Amino acid sequence: MPSSTSIATIAPACDTLSSSHIMSSSILSSSTSSRLASSQISKIYRQSSTLFLTRRLPESLSTILPVISSSSDEDTVNDASGESAPIARASRTTRIKVWSLYLTILNAVLELDPEEGKSAFGSTEYRNLVSKVRDGDVWDEVVSNGYGGEGDVDSDVVINLATLLLAHARTQKVNQQRLENYLAASTTPNLDLNSRLQTVQNGARSSTKGTGTDTPRDLNARVKILELYTLHVLLRNNEWDYAREFINISEILDEERREAFLQALQSLQDEQEEGRRREREARLYEEEIKERERKERKEDERARERAIMRSEEEDYGVEESPVIANGNESQKARSMNGSTKGSSARNKALTSTARSSKPPTKAVAPPPSFIQRASTIIANLRTVLENMAVNSSRNPFLLLQLLICIVGVLLVVGxxxxxxxxxxxxxxxxxxxxxxxxxxxxxxxx
The missing domain is CATH 1.20.5 (Single alpha-helices involved in coiled-coils or other helix-helix interfaces)
Incomplete structure (x- = not known):
């Protein structure tokens, strides 16, 4: 009969063996259900992708939603703890394909015309899908339904999420925060064994990535995420200095990649400065054009005003010139009457004295008679004819020009x-x- 000490020693060992047996059997059943789920999910994925390729977006989305939706979303009474979505029990390749297809469908939905989207999905459903992407809630949906934590999300899915938010989010602050949380969580190992065991029992992927760069593919994906974060998201938030500092202190980048990132960042900053300079020049050029057009309009208005005033003055001068002349004459007459009345006596005295004191003038020649004037005119005409004869002999074209001129005058007068x-x-x-x-x-x- 065994002693009490031996019984106390065997009991924990039996408990340990039974618990390990239960764990191994649960893991085995989980792997079997995972293989079964992967085959079913692959079939659903093919159906949804076929519908998407034929641009039947509502049918494609409704086909893939049961795979990525958890049962706790539909019934939280029967299962208080909440069960993860079927996609969480699929293989890594299938999981990446399904989430990539789902995000691609959302991107196609947001690229639709609003009226077309409301017609295809309904107003309420379309607004929910749009707000889910623009507010960044799709990231929470992916993490909660498909992974154990934010650091467990596959790098390819993170790239697709960041690209989707980069294209359609209202602000890139949410995208920046999500990427920072992912980078911080994926580089910190998970030491909580109970949570890892619970994750394995639920069928979700455990956090065993470490730094997330175990393979060359993981390294390339992490470099791609850093590129999206530093060269796109941070620049959208106008954090150029922080992006440069993050590139310099990143442990993922080697010297060659770090130099390439810094050169790309500098080139993007130069392009931004060049774009701002061009915008300033274009704005100044537009202002100069507007100012020139304003001046031209003012000059045209002044020219029209001057033309109107000139035409009014001309009309006024033609119609009122006799009146003005008569007025001037009356004013002159009145002034002359006033002046002559006051100085008539003095003028008489001056004229009498001028006549008495006037010196003797020379004899004035009599004007020429009519015969003398006629003879002078004939002599002048004779001289002109002689000069014309001499000039015509020297230049016969002059006479021809004269004749042409005379004929033209006669024709016009005719x-x-x-x-x-x-x-x-x-x-x-x-x-x-x-x-x-x-x-x-x-x-x-x-």
Whole structure:
């Protein structure tokens, strides 16, 4: 009969063996169910991808949603602890394919026209899908339904999530925070064995990545994530100095990659400065064009005003010139009357004294007679004809030009309207001469 000490020693050992047996059997059943789930999920994935390729987005989304949705979302009463989604029990390759397809469908939904999206999904469902992506809630959905924690998310899925938020999120602050949480969690090993055991029993992937760079593929994915984080997300948030500092202190990048990242960052910053400079130049050029157009409009307005004033002055001068002339004449007459009345006696005295004191003048030659004037005109005409004969002998083209000019004048004068216009001009000129002579006679009379 065994002693009490031996019984106490055997009991914990039996408990340990039974617990290890239960763990191994649970792991075995979990792996079997994982293989079964992967085959079923692969079939659903193929159906959904076929629907997506034919642009049947609502059917494709509804086909893949049961795979990525947890049962706790539908029924939280029967299972208070909550069961993970079927995708969490699939293999890594299948998991990446399914989440990548889901994110691709969401990207296609957000690229739809709003009216087309509401028609395809309904107004409420379309708004929910759009807000899920633009607010960054899709990241929580992926982590809670497919992984044990934020650091356990596959790097390819993280790249797709960051790219989706980079294209459609309202602000990149959420994207920056999520990437920082992922980078911090993925580089910190999980030492909580109870949580890892619970994760294995639930069928989800345990956190065994370490630094996340165990294979060259993981290293390339981590470099891609760093590229998205430093050269896109941080720059959208205008954190250039922090991006440069993060690149310098990153342990993932070697010297060659670090130099390439810094050069790309500098080139992007130079492009941004160049773009700002071009925007300033374009704005200044537009302002100069507007100022030039404003000045041209002002000059046109002033020219039109001057033309209007000039036309009004011309019309006023043509219609009111006789009145102005008569007014001037009356003013001159009044001034002359006033002056002559006051100085009539003095003028008489001055004229009498001037006549008495005037020196003897020379004899004035009599004006030429009519015969002398006629002879002078004939002599001048004779001289002109002689000069014309001499010039024509020297230059015969001059005579031809003269004849052409005379013929042209005769042809022009031969037209009736031209003759009438010439007559009107002569009549107007003669009338002006008469008015001028009349005004002169009036002034002299006054």
């Amino acid at each position: 037209k009736r309207n031209v003759r009438e216009r010439v007559k009107r001009l002569f009549a107007q000129g003669f009338a002006k001469v008469q008015r001028t002579a009349g005004m002169g006679v009036k002034v002299s009379y006054i």
